[in-house]
Amino acid sequence: MNPVRQVRSRTVVLPATDVDTDQIIPARFLTTTSRDGLGRALFADWRFDANGRPRPEFALNRPEAGGCEILVAGRNFGCGSSREHAPWALCDFGIRAVISTSIADIFSSNALKNGLLPVRVDAATHTWLLANPGVEIEIDLESRTLTLPDGKRVPFPIEPFARHCLLNGVDQLGYLLSQRPAIDAFEEHRAR
Amino acid sequence: MTALTLFEKIWRAHEVVPETADTPAVLYIDLHLVHEVTSPQAFAVLRERAIPVRRPERTLATLDHSTPTDPQQVFGGVPIRLEAAARQVAELERNAAEFSIELLGLSDARRGIVHVIGPELGATQPGMTIVCGDSHTSTHGAFGTLAFGIGTTEVGHVLATQCLLQRKPKTLAVEIDGRLASGVSAKDLVLAVIGEIGVAGGAGHVIEYHGAAIRALSMDERMTVCNMSIEAGARAGMIAPDETTFEYLRDRPRAPKGSEWERAVGNWLKLPSDAGATFDRTVTLDASRIEPMITYGTNPGMVAPISGRIPERGDEAFDKALRYMGFAPGEALAGKPVNVVFIGSCTNSRLSDLRTAAGLLRGRRIARGVRMLVVPGSQQVKRAAEAEGLHEVFAAAGAEWRESGCSMCIGMNGDTAAAGQYVVSTSNRNFEGRQGQGTRTLLAGPATAAAAAITGRLTDPRELMTEGEARWP
Secondary structure, eight states, rough: OOOOEEEEEEEEEESSSBHHHHHHHHGTTTTTTSSEEEEEEEHHHBBTTTOBBBBBTSSGGSGGGGOOOEEEEEEEEEEEEOHHHHHHHHHHHHHOOOEEEOOOHHHHHHHHHOOOOEEEEEEEHHHHHHSSSOOOOOOOOOOOEEEEESSSSEEOOOOOHHHHHHHHHHHOHHHHOOOOOOOOHHHHHHOO | OOOOHHHHHHHHTTTTOOSSSSSSSEEEEEEEEEOOOSSSSHHHHHHHHTTTOHHHHHEEEEEEEEOSHHHHHTTTTSSSSSHHHHHHHHHHHHHHHHHOEEEEEETTTOOHHHHHHHHHHOOOOOOOOEESSSSSGGGGGGGEEEEEEOOOOHHHHHHHHHHEEOOOOEEEEEESSSSSOOTTHHHHHHHHHHHHHTTTTTTTTEEEEHHHHHHOOOOHHHHHHHHGGGGGGGEEEOOOHHHHHHHHHHHHOOOOOOHHHHHHHHHTTTTTTOOOOOOSSEEEEEGOOOOOEEEEETTTTTTEESSSSSOOOOOOHHHHHHHHOOOTTTOBBBBBOOOOEEEEESSSOOOHHHHHHHHHHOOOOTTTTEEEEEESSSSHHHHHHHHHHHHHHHHHHTTTOSSSGGGGGGGOSOOOOOOTTTESSSOOOOOOOTTTOEEEEEEOHHHHHHHHHHHHHHOGGGGGHHHHHHSOO
C-alpha cells in the first residue's frame, strides 16, 4: 500500500447526520466481485434522480466540489452495514479523508485499511467546517493535526498502529502473517 | 481475583498477543462465516499472494445475500435471473472448492441466512469468537459469544491467519428488568432499547444484555435482540449462556456430544459475568413499560409505540426523514396505509417468528392491494414450518412463501418494493432505499407486520389477538 502522510484540499460538506453505508453505496451495487470502479455508485440515490440524471443541488454534484478530497459529514458517519464497498467507493471517487465528530466503528476500521482517513474533531471545529464549505485545509497524519485556513491547528485522535501502517505503507496482512509463530503457539496450547 | 465480565473472559481467552499502546491485540477467531457478497475480493487477495486458508475447518460458507428466493431459480429449474448474483454464487463455489472450505450451496438442505444457520447447526457455541463480513454477526452473541461484523480486508486477514488485529472495545450493560407484557415481542424490546440509547448509543462498546426480562427470552428472541445491537452502533451484543442456551444447543449436529458435551457445559457455566464485574456504562429499562413498537423514520432509532404518535418536533435529520417517509410531525401511527409486508431476515425469520405471524393470519386474509412476502431464515426453518402447515396458512391468507435468504431485507436479489411504497418489515434497517429505490420501510415485530397485512394499515397487533394468542411467544 502507498504511504499516506498528508491530505491538503478544499472540503465538500454533507451535513446530514447518521449517514449509513446504504446511502454511501446502495446494496444493488454490491453484486460486483471486484473493488474497482465503485466511485460511480457513490451516494447513487442522492447524486442521481430515478432517471439517472444528476441532482444539481446535491453537494458532490456542484462544480465547486470537483477535485475536493476531504468530505466533512454530520455525526455518526458510516453507520449500518459493514460493507467495505463504502470506503472503496469514496476512494475511487477521489475522497481521501472524512471529517466528523463521530464515525461508525466498522466504517472507520475499513477506511483505515484503504488509506481513507477517518478524522474525528471537536464539536466547535466541526460546526465551523460545516458552516464553511470549500475551505482549504490540511490534514497531517504524522502530527495528527488538522490545519484550518487561519493557521489554527486542531488535534485529532487516530489508532497508533493504523497510523504507523499508513505513514509507512505497511500492509496489515503482512504484519499479521509475521505473527505466525505466536498463532502456532496459541493453537498448540489450546489443543493440549 | 478480579471480577470479569462475559466479554472480558472471552477476550482474554482469545488473545494470541495482547494489545499494547502501539499495537492492537492479535485476537484468535474460532468461527469464520463467509457469504457471497463480502468475500470475493478477500479470496482474490489470497490467490494473488499465494496464501492458503489457515483453518478451513473453522470456516463455513453459505449463499444468502444475493441469492434468489424463487424455488425454480434456487433448485435449477431456471437459471438465476440476476446475472451479477449468478456470478457471485459461481465465484463463491469456485473459491470454496479451491480453498477447501465447506460451502452450504444453493440446493443444500442446510443452507440459509448465515446468522440463522450458525446457531441452527450448533456451530455457534458459548465462549467462541465469531466473525463474518456482515454487521449482523452480532446475532450470535445471544449464545454468549463475542461475535461481530468485519470488512472484506479483515475477511482476508481471518482466512489467512485465523486472527484479527483488534483494539479492546468498552463494555455497556443494558439491564432490562421486569417482564414483557403479553403481545410484546423481543423485537419491540430491542427497538425500545435503540429508541432509548440512539443509533450511535453503543458506539465503541460491546453490549451485554441482562436482567429478568432477558433471562425469560427464548433463544430465538435473544437472537433478535443481539442482532439489532449494531443498529445502536455497538460492536457486538451478548447474553450470558444458561439452561435455555444449553437446551437449544443439545443434540444440534455440530454441538459437542457425550462426555465432550458435559465438559463443554462445565466450561460454558463459567462464562457469565462475575458478581461485581464492572461495565464502562450501564443503561436500565423496565420491560413492563414496553409496547409494540414501529419505526417512522429512516434509522432504527426513529421509533415509537404503534399506539402512539410521531414526535411533534426533532432535529434536521428528523425533518429530512419525515419528508422521505411522507409523514408529518405529531401524526398518529396506527391507521397509516401499508403496501407491502415482509416477514424475514436474520432478525425475525426463525420458526417462532413464522408461528407468530401465522397465528394472526390463520383463518384471515391479507387486505386487498397488500403484497406479503414470507421468507424463512433457512431451508431447515422452511421445512419445519411446512411440517406444521404454516405455509398453507400463509398461502390461504394470500401471502407468498419463498425459499430462504436475505431477500427483501437488503433487496439485492430482486425481491424489492416499488418507490414510494410503505413496507412493514420484520428486518433490521429502515434506511432510505434499503428495500428498493425510494421505498419507505417501517420496522416492526412479526405480529405487528402480520396485523398490518391483515388490515392494510398500521395496527396494534394486540387488537387482533385473542387472550390465548397474546401470551408470548
